[in-house]
Amino acid sequence: MSLQLPAVDVPPQPWTGRFDGDGPRHRRWWQAVNQESQPGPAEAAGSQGAGRPAPSVRRPAALLGFASDEGVRRNQGRTGAAAAPAALRKALASLAFHLDRTVADIGDVVVSGQDLEAGQERLGEALAALLDAGHQTVVLGGGHETAYASYLGVSASRAVQTGRRLGVLNLDAHFDLRDEPLPSSGTPFLQMARAEADAGREFRYAVVGISEPNNTQVLFGTAGKLGVRYLLDEDCEADRVQDFVAAFLADIDVLYLTIDLDVLPAAVAPGVSAPAAYGVPLPVISAVCRQVARSGKLLHLDVAELNPACDIDGRTARTAARLVDTLLR
Numbered sequence: 001m002s003l004q005l006p007a008v009d010v011p012p013q014p015w016t017g018r019f020d021g022d023g024p025r026h027r028r029w030w031q032a033v034n035q036e037s038q039p040g041p042a043e044a045a046g047s048q049g050a051g052r053p054a055p056s057v058r059r060p061a062a063l064l065g066f067a068s069d070e071g072v073r074r075n076q077g078r079t080g081a082a083a084a085p086a087a088l089r090k091a092l093a094s095l096a097f098h099l100d101r102t103v104a105d106i107g108d109v110v111v112s113g114q115d116l117e118a119g120q121e122r123l124g125e126a127l128a129a130l131l132d133a134g135h136q137t138v139v140l141g142g143g144h145e146t147a148y149a150s151y152l153g154v155s156a157s158r159a160v161q162t163g164r165r166l167g168v169l170n171l172d173a174h175f176d177l178r179d180e181p182l183p184s185s186g187t188p189f190l191q192m193a194r195a196e197a198d199a200g201r202e203f204r205y206a207v208v209g210i211s212e213p214n215n216t217q218v219l220f221g222t223a224g225k226l227g228v229r230y231l232l233d234e235d236c237e238a239d240r241v242q243d244f245v246a247a248f249l250a251d252i253d254v255l256y257l258t259i260d261l262d263v264l265p266a267a268v269a270p271g272v273s274a275p276a277a278y279g280v281p282l283p284v285i286s287a288v289c290r291q292v293a294r295s296g297k298l299l300h301l302d303v304a305e306l307n308p309a310c311d312i313d314g315r316t317a318r319t320a321a322r323l324v325d326t327l328l329r
């Protein structure tokens with residue numbers, strides 16, 4: 001597939017990482033990104049003959065950065081998430097590459113100053129173009145205002161415009177359903193609910209990992225009125241989460257998955273604006289990612305709320321990179 005590059009603010013920068021050698025069996029992400037094709041695992045293992053490129057059998061992935069923390073600033077959080085796309089690429093770069101799809105880095109949309117809304121529009125336009133060109137899209141956020149930017153792209157895509165039922169699955173300690181005069185990292189899913197109502201569509205929104213003490217009764221009330229399905233963090237045993245996600249997937253055609261890294265325990269994900277005292281264990285979140293990847297319904301995914309300035313030894317970025325890698329398997 002030839003890649004029509006959508007307009008971004010900062011073009012893709014060179015990827016670098018540990019070098020173990022040339023060839024597919026040594027390959028790491030930094031050596032695979034923006035290459036025309038990668039062999040599948042079978043060829044990489046040497047079973048299809050040396051040197052012959054195999055066609056990629058999966059939808060090509062496209063990475064798009066959203067360098068923004070204006071939403072976090074407006075939401076009274078700890079800013080720093082604008083630096084997250086670069087930190088996420090760095091964490092991805094040295095992972096061994098086991099995917100049987102190509103990965104293109106498209107570059108970054110950058111929110112300059114306080115013009116969050118314009119940045120969300122630009123991200124949405126670039127994302128819709130990538131989706132309609134057949135890519136498995138991945139947005140590297142940004143504060144959780146990233147989610148409304150993602151939604152603009154997903155809702156404008158041919159899949160949704162031609163009537164496929166969209167579901168939004170949020171892995172998050174928070175509902176992010178705040179009713180505020182200005183959009184922020186705390187408002188994206190209420191913005192989506194209103195936009196879906198305006199479009200005459202049902203808003204299908206589910207959240208895994210809600211922390212009861214970190215969401216007010218007003219937010220639970222809004223979730224109730226909107227018919228939001230959710231699981232509390234304390235109820236996130238592996239089997240229960242699997243059943244919850246399976247039931248949600250059964251009611252939709254295409255999924256937008258958004259991972260707010262504060263769904264994870266603070267020890268695993270300290271580098272966020274609002275670290276979780278309790279959190280959902282990483283193996284449970286990773287299992288959700290595998291379940292979603294296997295479902296065949298994943299249209300788009302993003303990772304949000306990484307704040308590299310608050311991270312400890314890059315552990316939050318590394319965890320996020322691992323989840324992105326899992327989702328693209």
Ligand SMILES: N=CN[C@@H](CCC(=O)O)C(=O)O
Pocket residue numbers: 075077144174175176178185186214273274
């Ligand atoms: N992105 C959302 N953030 C949370 C922050 C909560 C907090 O700072 O305690 C929210 O708005 O609910």
Ligand SMILES: [Mn+2]
Pocket residue numbers: 172173174260262263274
């Ligand atoms: Mn959150």
Ligand SMILES: [Mn+2]
Pocket residue numbers: 144172174176185260
């Ligand atoms: Mn959030």
